[in-house]
Amino acid sequence: MKLNTARFGEIEIEEDRIFNFVMPIIGFDMLHKFIILDPNKDTLFKWLQSIEDPALAFPIISVSALNLDYTIDLPDNIVETLDIKNVESLLVMNITSIPQDNPKGTTINLLAPLIFNLDNQNAAQIVLSGSGYDISYPMFKEKLEFLRNKMLVITRKNG
Secondary structure, rough: EEEEEEEEEEEEEEEHHEEEEEOOOOOOOOOOOEEEEOOOOOOOEEEEEEOOOOOOOOEEEEEHHOOOOOOOOOOOOHHHOOOOOHHHHHEEEEEOOOOOOOOOOOOEEEOOOOEEEEEOOOEEEOOOOOOOOOOOOEHHHHHHHHHOOOOOOOOOOOO
């Protein structure tokens, strides 16, 4: 199937790779069909491209690649809605926000992850209420804290 996108131009996609968001992405209730694209294999980022709106694509990332302490407890209603039979068939991704003028200011939405069931192509964005996770967690936070703690201070001596 050919898909004409605003970001990637015309691309060929396999229909069996299209995910059906049975619980839509927050703010995009009318859109249910998305595909994960990996146009640049050299980065951690992938793209969640809407099939129904060619202009809409979200940058996404798997936080497991970042070694963050991140745990998700799926409520029974989510397990039922996504028809999850096997935890190993789940893919968890998070939407990122990448400022065009400052990529080091990239943030990750840890509060509302995207859950993909690879067995049946169902997907959902869920909100981890009461988790304490941030909607805009700085991706480079650990690096910045490490650099602040290791900062070398040079002063000028009088005399």
